[in-house]
Amino acid sequence: MAAATVNLVVKVPEALRKRARAVAALRGETIAVVVRTALADYVARAESEPDDMRFANDVLARIAEGAPTYSHEEVWTEAVG
Incomplete structure (x- = not known):
């Protein structure tokens, strides 16, 4: 039986999103897998x-x-007097 999942919305800078997508693509993963x-x-x-x-x-x-x-x-100042 699969674990229940919920959607989570997270705001990230566009540059970070692009980098994460690139890493995911290189690894053959989805962005969701990278974030999880x-x-x-x-x-x-x-x-x-x-x-x-x-x-x-x-x-x-x-x-x-x-x-x-x-x-x-x-x-x-306090430490060295």
Whole structure:
């Protein structure tokens, strides 16, 4: 039995679409296969590093809540005195 599928509309720059189509054609694949493969690889990488993703999401949430941020120069000045 085949897995259920849904349509997903994604806007990409025209140049990227052309490059993806060219790669697909060279490999004898459809653009849909290229996009599904890329998305599956992206999700698999993210799932294999859940602590990194959790940490990044926590930091972004704190920033969104108003936590202070610092420039590279401010951090460097503080670090070297």
